[in-house]
Amino acid sequence: MSLTRRPRALTLDLDDTLWPVWPAIERAEAVLHAWLRDHAPATAAAFDTPALRAVREQVGREHPERAHDLSWLRQTSIARALAQCGDDPVLAEPAFALFMDHRQRVELYPDVPAALARLSAAFPVLALTNGNADVARIGLGAHFVGTLGARTFGLGKPHPAFFQAACAQLGCAPHEVLHIGDDWALDIEGAHAAGLPSVWVRRRPELTVPAPTAAQPWRIVADLQALADALDALPD
Ligand SMILES: [Mg+2]
Structure with missing residues (x-):
């Protein structure tokens, strides 16, 4: 036009x-994983960053109606990984807040x-x-x-x-x-x-x-x- x-x-x-965007996301994912090692070691051991991404993609496939909401997808996938490993899914909230803080460091x-x-x-x-x-x-x-x-x-x-x-x-x-x-x-x-x-x-x-x-x-x-x-x- x-x-x-x-x-x-x-x-x-x-x-x-x-x-x-990807360098910021990758740094934020690395910080998130280090935080999980301290606060939810079972989850951190079971889910490395690629495995957490796979959970996020799975959550996205299950919830196409939330495809526009990347924040919801990421926080929900962290909660799911925590629950699967017997860690407290409520930790997804501070974990996601930390991810978001670092995701803004572009x-x-x-x-x-x-x-x-x-x-x-x-x-x-x-x-x-x-x-x-x-x-x-x-x-x-x-x-x-x-x-x-x-x-x-x-x-x-x-x-x-x-x-x-x-x-x-x-x-x-x-x-x-x-x-x-x-x-x-x-x-x-x-x-x-x-x-x-x-x-x-x-x-x-x-x-x-x-x-x-x-x-x-x-x-x-x-x-x-x-x-x-x-x-x-x-x-x-
Ligand atoms: Mg763009």
């Missing part, structure tokens, strides 16, 4: 658009601090995420007018209703809102289906546009500085 004038607002994906891509400051000075920016990152805890809250998360909304990207709810929250029509994200299926095709123009942030240059696809982003950029430059070049 083309863009001939400046959008009125932006919706911005978080994980893998502003920071690489390392921003180097272009992000300056580019996000430019974007948020020029546009209202709403975070639109299927994950459980918290921009306030990450220290980026000042750049966002809010967050719409799949967990609180009840479903996530690529569902058009999720994008439409974001536009309603911004007080804009879909064609007035530019969505920015790294995931072709979730961000670019999702935005297209809901009538929003989009920008594909292609952090890995080896990725190519999948074919066939009806979705066409306004721009494909390597980072957010390139996006800020492209937006600056648009007429008001």
